[in-house]
Amino acid sequence: MKQILFVDDDTAFLELFSQWFEQMSAGKWKVFTASTHGRALQLLNERMDLLVLDIGMPVMDGMQFLRLVLRAHPGQQIVMLTGQATEERKKACLEQGAAVLLEKPVTAEGYQSVFAVLESWGETHSKPGFRGVTREVGLQEVLRMDCLARKSSIVEVFTPQARGLIFISEGEIVHAEAGSLQGEAALYGLLGFVGAEFNLREYNRPMRRTIFTKWESLLTEAAQMQDEHSRLERRSEAAPENPASSSSIPPIGGEPEHQAAEIQAVETLPAEAQEPPDPPATSEQSQVRIAEFVLCSGAGEMLFESRCDSVEGRLQLLAQVEEHAAQLSGILPAGRFDRIEAMLPDGRAVVQIAPDRRLLVRSVHPPGEGL
Amino acid sequence: MSEPLRDFLASRLTFPGLAAWGAWFSPGQFASQSQYNWLNAARLQQTHQELTIAAESLAQHQLRPSRLCWVFEHMRIYFAAREDGTSLACYTQNAPGAPIAEIDKVLQDFVRHQNLNL
Numbered sequence: 155m156k157q158i159l160f161v162d163d164d165t166a167f168l169e170l171f172s173q174w175f176e177q178m179s180a181g182k183w184k185v186f187t188a189s190t191h192g193r194a195l196q197l198l199n200e201r202m203d204l205l206v207l208d209i210g211m212p213v214m215d216g217m218q219f220l221r222l223v224l225r226a227h228p229g230q231q232i233v234m235l236t237g238q239a240t241e242e243r244k245k246a247c248l249e250q251g252a253a254v255l256l257e258k259p260v261t262a263e264g265y266q267s268v269f270a271v272l273e274s275w276g277e278t279h280s281k282p283g284f285r286g287v288t289r290e291v292g293l294q295e296v297l298r299m300d301c302l303a304r305k306s307s308i309v310e311v312f313t314p315q316a317r318g319l320i321f322i323s324e325g326e327i328v329h330a331e332a333g334s335l336q337g338e339a340a341l342y343g344l345l346g347f348v349g350a351e352f353n354l355r356e357y358n359r360p361m362r363r364t365i366f367t368k369w370e371s372l373l374t375e376a377a378q379m380q381d382e383h384s385r386l387e388r389r390s391e392a393a394p395e396n397p398a399s400s401s402s403i404p405p406i407g408g409e410p411e412h413q414a415a416e417i418q419a420v421e422t423l424p425a426e427a428q429e430p431p432d433p434p435a436t437s438e439q440s441q442v443r444i445a446e447f448v449l450c451s452g453a454g455e456m457l458f459e460s461r462c463d464s465v466e467g468r469l470q471l472l473a474q475v476e477e478h479a480a481q482l483s484g485i486l487p488a489g490r491f492d493r494i495e496a497m498l499p500d501g502r503a504v505v506q507i508a509p510d511r512r513l514l515v516r517s518v519h520p521p522g523e524g525l
Numbered sequence: 526m527s528e529p530l531r532d533f534l535a536s537r538l539t540f541p542g543l544a545a546w547g548a549w550f551s552p553g554q555f556a557s558q559s560q561y562n563w564l565n566a567a568r569l570q571q572t573h574q575e576l577t578i579a580a581e582s583l584a585q586h587q588l589r590p591s592r593l594c595w596v597f598e599h600m601r602i603y604f605a606a607r608e609d610g611t612s613l614a615c616y617t618q619n620a621p622g623a624p625i626a627e628i629d630k631v632l633q634d635f636v637r638h639q640n641l642n643l
Contacts, residue, residue: 495593497590
């Protein structure tokens with residue numbers, strides 16, 4: 155059964171249209187609805203065959219949301235709905251990556267037309283290539299086969315919480331992207347997904363080449379990283395709880411080397427975010443858990459979030475931190491702002507503002523550590 | 526400024542590597558000390574105001590830090606506010622060897638110290 159998601163702040167329209175659509179499709183489509191962006195993002199983790207999006211939404215309009223969705227879910231088929239489908243709007247929607255712009259139906263005939271378009275769209279745009287699930291080294295095997303056969307393709311990798319693309323051109327891995335990460339970092343993150351699904355898609359040249367290392371070296375390096383990760387996990391599981399070591403929390407704003415490692419760990423988090431809710435980190439940090447994670451593009455568009463209660467609230471917070479940092483930079487010649495580190499009653503938070511990303515990570519520490 | 530606060534600042538903020546400090550004690554009075562001319566009292570006070578506002582905006586988002594560190598390319602600014610309204614900011618270079626642990630300890634004690642502003 156195909157899955158379709160309708161997003162519109164008009165709940166009456168949503169109810170009417172979804173009921174009617176379900177009836178018309180005679181069980182071929184499972185219909186989901188969302189009246190807010192937050193709910194829509196949640197439902198998109200279910201992997202929808204088609205997303206139908208109203209342009210006129212409050213807070214974030216349909217066009218902004220379209221961009222956000224395509225960043226988080228590349229390849230998602232999106233149909234836009236509007237009260238007035240002008241040529242200008244149509245052009246803007248298609249440029250931003252929507253499949254088609256339709257006028258919101260107001261008559262029975264209109265509803266039938268929209269249904270016909272959506273159904274045929276779902277039929278003809280089912281994903282090409284083949285689909286698989288990584289089992290152990292399944293994804294690496296696919297990459298190896300394509301590279302050996304000197305093929306050109308795009309491998310779309312997705313988990314319920316993250317998406318990414320790997321571009322193979324004539325047997326060379328030339329580009330990878332996952333959230334705000336690009337290049338080898340993104341590739342290693344994608345290869346680290348356990349139980350991720352993937353699609354093979356027709357090749358399109360990426361905006362730019364970000365990977366120049368030979369595919370053999372890349373896959374070997376990825377395998378070594380996975381071995382290392384498994385080794386650390388085993389050690390972490392085997393290590394007895396040791397309050398003495400777990401309480402050695404570095405001071406706020408710790409040594410630069412330590413911070414660099416922390417930020418690096420944070421950058422690779424999306425790849426690990428599909429692990430069980432409270433993954434053990436290293437044996438030293440086994441008591442600390444990531445309570446919240448938010449990653450936005452430099453322009454402030456949400457790319458990835460995990461366990462975030464209010465996405466809009468966090469977007470606002472990140473924007474405010476950037477503003478305060480700019481104010482401080484105006485007063486003091488302190489150079490480029492990097493991050494805030496905050497000691498909280500139950501843990502710590504890091505907010506990083508970089509030209510290409512905004513990041514918030516909140517961790518919770520075990521009680522009694524005297525933060 | 527209360528005597529305990531004066532004693533605390535005088536005795537604890539003496540370690541090398543500390544570029545400057547500024548303290549805001551109720552009602553709206555400010556004291557500061559700096560090793561550099563360019564990091565003067567007016568700048569420190571203006572910065573302190575901004576740090577206070579920023580801490581309040583974090584609190585509005587359910588983040589109530591006991592201590593904060595703003596990391597810039599060349600400078601780290603540490604900030605802590607007590608419930609009685611007194612707040613302290615410490616400035617150091619963002620470079621290896623900066624007295625990070627010392628500052629953190631001072632801020633920790635500053636927040637926990639009983640009756641500092643009486």
